Amino acid sequence: xxxSETHLAINAVFRIESPRLIAGLTRxxxxxxxxxxxxxxALLAALEEWPSSGVPDKPGAWLMATAKHRAINxxxxxxxxxRKHAELGSDAQARQNADVQSELVARIDxxxxxxxxxxxxxxxxxxxxxEARVALTLxxxxxxxxxxxxxxxxxxxxxxxxxxxxxxxxxAEKQVPFELPRAAELGARLxxxxxxxxxxxxxxxxxxxxxxxxxxxxxxxAQRLGRMLVGxxxxxxxVHGLLAxxxxxASRLPARTDAAGExxxxxxxxxxxxxxxxxxxxxxxxxxxxxxxxxxxxYALQAALTACHARAQSAAExxxxxxAELYTRLLERVPSPVVALNRAVAVSRAEGPAAGLALLDxxxxxxALAQYALLPxxxxxxxxxxxxxxxARAEFERxxxxxxxxxQRARLLERAxxx
Amino acid sequence: xxxxxxxASDPKSGPPTPEQMAAIGKFSQEMIKSxxxxxxxxxxxxxxxxxxxxxxxxxxxxxxxxxxTKELIDGFALIVAQSKAEAIEHARRFMSVAGEGQGEIxxxxxxxxxxx
Numbered sequence: 001x002x003x004s005e006t007h008l009a010i011n012a013v014f015r016i017e018s019p020r021l022i023a024g025l026t027r028x029x030x031x032x033x034x035x036x037x038x039x040x041x042a043l044l045a046a047l048e049e050w051p052s053s054g055v056p057d058k059p060g061a062w063l064m065a066t067a068k069h070r071a072i073n074x075x076x077x078x079x080x081x082x083r084k085h086a087e088l089g090s091d092a093q094a095r096q097n098a099d100v101q102s103e104l105v106a107r108i109d110x111x112x113x114x115x116x117x118x119x120x121x122x123x124x125x126x127x128x129x130x131e132a133r134v135a136l137t138l139x140x141x142x143x144x145x146x147x148x149x150x151x152x153x154x155x156x157x158x159x160x161x162x163x164x165x166x167x168x169x170x171x172a173e174k175q176v177p178f179e180l181p182r183a184a185e186l187g188a189r190l191x192x193x194x195x196x197x198x199x200x201x202x203x204x205x206x207x208x209x210x211x212x213x214x215x216x217x218x219x220x221x222a223q224r225l226g227r228m229l230v231g232x233x234x235x236x237x238x239v240h241g242l243l244a245x246x247x248x249x250a251s252r253l254p255a256r257t258d259a260a261g262e263x264x265x266x267x268x269x270x271x272x273x274x275x276x277x278x279x280x281x282x283x284x285x286x287x288x289x290x291x292x293x294x295x296x297x298x299y300a301l302q303a304a305l306t307a308c309h310a311r312a313q314s315a316a317e318x319x320x321x322x323x324a325e326l327y328t329r330l331l332e333r334v335p336s337p338v339v340a341l342n343r344a345v346a347v348s349r350a351e352g353p354a355a356g357l358a359l360l361d362x363x364x365x366x367x368a369l370a371q372y373a374l375l376p377x378x379x380x381x382x383x384x385x386x387x388x389x390x391x392a393r394a395e396f397e398r399x400x401x402x403x404x405x406x407x408q409r410a411r412l413l414e415r416a417x418x419x
Numbered sequence: 420x421x422x423x424x425x426x427a428s429d430p431k432s433g434p435p436t437p438e439q440m441a442a443i444g445k446f447s448q449e450m451i452k453s454x455x456x457x458x459x460x461x462x463x464x465x466x467x468x469x470x471x472x473x474x475x476x477x478x479x480x481x482x483x484x485x486x487x488t489k490e491l492i493d494g495f496a497l498i499v500a501q502s503k504a505e506a507i508e509h510a511r512r513f514m515s516v517a518g519e520g521q522g523e524i525x526x527x528x529x530x531x532x533x534x535x
Contacts (some may be wrong), residue, residue, distance in 0.1 A: 012504035057515065143501070217501075220420075224499055227454030254529065277458065277497070 006051045014043045015143040017060040022140055023115035025067055026178050032122060033168035036140065042067040116141070117232040118178050123167075124193040125176055132167040133196045135160050141228075142200075142221050152214040153203065190233070194242045194299065197225045201246050205253075219250050230285070237294020240285045244303035247282030248310050251275040262407065267315040279310045301330040320350035337366045345378055353385040373402035377412060384419060393419035421457070421499055421527035422506040426513065428492040428520035435492055439518065443492070446516045450498075455509060459496040492517055497527070 018039055025035035042063045056062045123136040138144045146164065150157040181189040204218025226243040233239050255273035258264055286307055289300040305326045312318045327343035340363055348356020360379050369375045380395035396416035400409045428435070435443070450456040462468075470481040496513075500506040506524050514520065 008502070008504040009508060012500075012502060012508045015501060015505060016508060220499060224454045228452075231452030231454065281457070 006055070007047065009055055010043070010046050010050055013055065013059045014046070014063070017063055018043075018143050019116055019119065019141045020060065021063055021067060023119040024064060025071065026119060026122070027115050028068070029071060030178055032119075032140070032171055032178075036168070038067040038071055039063070041070055114180060114232075116228075118180055120193055120229065120232070121181060121189055122171065122176060122178060124189075124196045125171065126188065126192045127174055127176065128167050128170060130195070130199065132163050132170075133192070134199055135163040136167045137196050137225070138200065138221065139164055142225060144221065148214055151212050152218050154215075190236060190238065193229070194238060197222050197229070198242060198246070198299075200225070201249075205249065216253070219246070219253065222246055223250060235292065237289040237292035238297040238299050240289035240292065241294055241297045241300030241303050244282045244285035244289060245299050245306060247278045247285060248303060248306045251278035251282065251310065266309060267318075271312075271314065274310065282310065283307055296329060296333060298330065298333050301326055301333065305330070318349075320346055324350045337363060337368045338372075340366075341369065341372075341375060341378065348378075348382055348385075353382040357382045357386065371402055373399045373408075373412075375399075376402065380412075380415070380419075384415075389419045393417075420501065420503075420506075421497060421529060422503075423525045423527055424496045424498060424506065424510055424513070424522060425525075426492070426494050426510075426517060426520055426522035428518055432519050435518070439516075442516050446513065447496075450496075450509070450513075455498050455500070457497045457499060460494060462493040462495060492520070 021039045021042070022032070022035045025038050026032050029035050029038075045066050046059070046063060050056070120137070120141055123140050124133045128136065135149055138149050139146065144152075146161050147157050150160040153160070200218050201222035204216050204220070204222065207215035207218070223243070223246050226239070226246050229239045230243050251274045252266070252269060254275060255269040255271070256264060282303065286300065286303045289295070289297065289303070294300050295304070305323060308319050308323050308326070324343060324346040327339060327346050331339050331343055341360070344356050344359035344363065347359055357379065360375065360382065363369055363375060376395040377399035380392045380399060383389075383392035383395060393416045396412050396419060400412035400416065403409050403412065447456065447459055451459070472479045472481075498506065498509060500509065503524070503526065506526075510522060510524055514522070
């Protein structure tokens, strides 16, 4: 191996090992920031030693041993003594340095099974802003560098670096314990984790063909996090529900744009280009969510919706009554005007334009939809199907005035003209 | 990035021990749990599979030759990795469990790859 090949190999090892390394060190030190610094120190040591010694057989163990060694050394030099005394309680004040050390060593040798899950819950702690949670999760668990996160989110690198530094500081200041949430708060804490993962996915999903390839790669990063969460929390139905939603949506990535990079609507996509492996994985994850009693979870319901499309051989075979029913159930769980709008469109396909229009009319006074181009464009569609052409034209024009997308505006104005 | 990894154990190394099989099973489970492996499976190997070829409009099929040893470890995995170096490291880890042999790492074209 050349030196540069060895460096690539070392970085690859570090990316694979760093989440567990940081998780194990955090349990030992009770400080995510310090844990990450020590993990970085261990990486630097590897970059120094491995090019001449070769990559060790168990590189993860090597990195952990190196980081632990440094942690204990720093302790011996008294750098962390005071902090640890304070943390271990007032009687620890009287203890000898050696006792503190053995306490730390005992922590190292604890079962490491749940460390990674603890780290996920810590990085996604509700004390942190959503954007801080996203950055910290991608950094600590996704193994992305600050630069990669910045490029993927189209932000300057210092912005991301600052978010991460502040987040770690907040976790330290608020003394967030490194533990799994108690049963009473598990639901809310898990929702915070799933929100972060889905946000990462959607950021990648909204990327266009011209973007830096790190943006679409966010979908894969989110799926990887989702698959990992399923391994860490296999009894949580919504974890499976979110994974199902992401896998099935990702199955359509190859079919979503035409050769010029313009988006193709779901019903117009070439279904032979949908990825059958991801559909299969998504349907299996959805089945597990339902088997665990989670059929009515918001993520499972959205996954079930997207599964209706995945199961249909052609757009004409779409099970619209089932989609309408799923939207009704989703609306009960997530009372959002956008969900209500989608439900009305599904009802129009299942029962006819009049039924859909009646539901859309109930939404016309909704302030959240006042600037939402999809409402007048959906109304215009249904009015056209009902032969009410003058009203349809006015709605197409209203939709055209609201949309931000030039291409879409042109299409809407064209439809207004032909109404 | 997705990679298709294949592996064939060295025919001279003989059939795997039960301990080795258990270690491979444990390794595979861990890789699935950590989200790296999307799909994996073993392959039946009569040393070489059935070779098919289309040449000058003519489709030909060649079987075998068949192996003396049936119980070799041959397998494949479809994995997700952030770089080829990462895929190589996963291969190294797998082979340290599965034993001597050889394999191939092929990147799966997914249409969204932008060169550079």
